[in-house]
Structure formats: structure tokens, C-alpha cells
Amino acid sequence: MSAAREYGLDEDYEWPRPPAGGWTADDLDRLPNLPPHTELIDGSLVFVSPQTSFHMRTIRLLDLALLDQVPGKFDVFREFTVTLNRQNRPEPDVVVVRADADTGPKDTRLLPEDVVLAVEVVSEDSVARDREVKPRKYAGAGIPHYWRVEEEQGLPVVYVYELDSVTRSYIPNGVYRNRLKLAVPFDIDIDLTAVDRRR
Template identity: 80%
Template sequence: MSAARDYGLDDDYEWPRPPVGGWTADDLDELPNLPPHTELIDGSLVFVSPQTTFHMRTIRLLDNALFHQAPDEFEVYREFTVTLNNRNRPEPDVLVARAGADTGPKRTRLLCEDVVLAAEVVSQDSVDRDREVKPRKYAGAGIAHYWRVEGNDGLPVVYVYELDPMTKSYVPMGIFHNRLKLTVPFPVDIDLTAVDRRR
């Protein structure tokens, strides 16, 4: 059986072949038939696995809480790409940007200089990317805050990082169980145990 058929495609399907030097951030909008939530990391396309219930509920919890708590000068986005540079366009699970960064209804990405917080909910296939690759890239692009969220007995645990502008790397600011209460990038208070409640 062919790999194409394994993915529900016919045998004549042509898989995207990267150009010399890899794909660019602009290519992500032009390539046909990409699966939803395709990211660009180091010029390579990264496809995500199906979402788990924990992943979906945690994203919804963070998205809703940040949406309701963010001051007017910020906008909250869910699963929206950010151009870090020409070879990197990841899609954080939740992010916060300065209001006005979105220039219209057909915009497909934000620029890194507009983003103040990137949050990643770790999946089984994204552990290395979310713990090592993405934080390094987000910090290098100057994104001031990074949250990595992992599951523990079905509840989210949030690892909070803040950018040290001198070293362009993240400094750990705390590990939060049950409740996430912060003063930056704006006052945030999230009941993490609410991840299981129907909303």
C-alpha cells in the first residue's frame, strides 16, 4: 500500500517537494492541499497529529480566559500563525498580540514584533518542539512571554517564561498547578481546574 493511500489520497497524489533552501513563510499561504494547522519550522513543513480532548479543552480554557481578561490594547488569537523570520512560521495554540496588529479580515498571520505572548499546549508529537525548538525561536524573535502547558492527571500545568532581552532567552518564572495568577503581560487569573467543566 502506498503512503498516499494511507492518508486517504489516490496513488497519483504529488507530495509537496521543498525547493532548494526549503520553504519560506510566504509559501505557507500558496501551497495547495496542506492540512489545517501546518507550520513552517526551519524551512520544513510540520504537520500536526489529531487533537486530543485535553489539548482542545486546554486551548479553549486559555483562549476564553485571556479573551475576557485582556485589556483593550491586546487581542487574543487561537491557532494562528506568526512569522518569526523567512524560514519559521509556527502556529501557537493561543497567543496575545497588540491590538491593531491584525490589518484586515483576510490576514493569515501576525508578525513577531506584534506578539507579546505565545502559549503551546504540549501534544505527544510536539514535546521536543514545544520544550526546546519553539521557545528558542520565540525568544530569538523577541516575544516577551512564553507559556508551555503540559497535562498532569488530566489537568493543565503551566510553565511560565519571560524573555531576558540581554541574552534573548527565556527565564523560568514559575510552574502553576490548579491556578495561574500573573501580573504580566497583564493581570491574569485562570482556574486551571476548570478545564474539565462544560462551558
């Protein structure tokens, strides 16, 4: 059986072939038949594996809690790409953005200067990207805050980082279990044990 048929595609389906130099951030909007949540990392397309229930419940918990607590000068987006540069357009699981970000109803991406916080919930296939690659790229692009969320005994554990603007790298700012209570980028108080509650 061919790989195309394995993915429910016709036998004669042609997989996208990268151009010389790799794909660009603009290509994500033009390439046909890309799976949902395709990211661009260093000019390569990254396809996301099916997500676990923990992953989806954690995204929902953080998205709803942040929406409930965010001051009017910010907004919250879920699973929306950020163009960091020509060859990097990742899709954080949750982002907090400036409310005055220049996003129209048909926009498909944010710019790093609009992003205040990027959140990645680690999946089995994204461990290296979420722990090493993406934080380095987000920091390099000047995103002030980064949260990495890992699963521990069925509950989220949030690793909080803040940008050192001189070195353009993240400094660890704490590890939070059960309750996430922060004063930056705004007052935040999230019951992490609520990930189990069905809404």
C-alpha cells in the same frame, strides 16, 4: 497500500517536494492541499497529529479566559501563525497580540513584534518542539512572554517564561498548578481546574 491512499488521497497524488534551501514563510499561503495547522520550522513543513481532548479543552480554557481578562490594548488569537523569519512560521495554540497589530480580515499571519504572549499546549508529537525549539525561536524573535502547558493527572500545568532582552532567551518565571495568577503581561487569574468543565 500507498501512503497517499492511507491519507485519503488519489494514488497519483504528489507530495510537496521542498525547493533547494527549504520552504519559506510565504509558501504556506501558496502550497495547495496542506493539512490544517501546518507549521514551518527551519524551512520544513510540520504536520500536526490529531489532537487529544485534553489539548483542545486546554486551548479553549486559555483562549476564553484570556479573552475575558485581556485589556483593550490587546487581543487574543487561537491557532494562528506567526512569521518569525523567512524559514519559520509556527502556529502557537494561543497568542496575545497588540490590538493595534496591522492585521486585516484576510491576513493569515502575525509578525513577532505584534505578539506579547505565545502559548503552546504540549502534545505527544510536539514535546521537543514545544520544550526546546519553539521557545528558542520565539525568544530570538523578541516575543516577551511564553507559556508551555503540560498535562499532569488530567489537568494543565503552566510553565511561565519571560524574555531577557539582553540574552534574547527566556527566564523561568514559575510553574502553576490549579490556578494561574500573574501580573504580566497583564492581570491574569485562571482556574486551571476548569479544564474539565464542559461549556
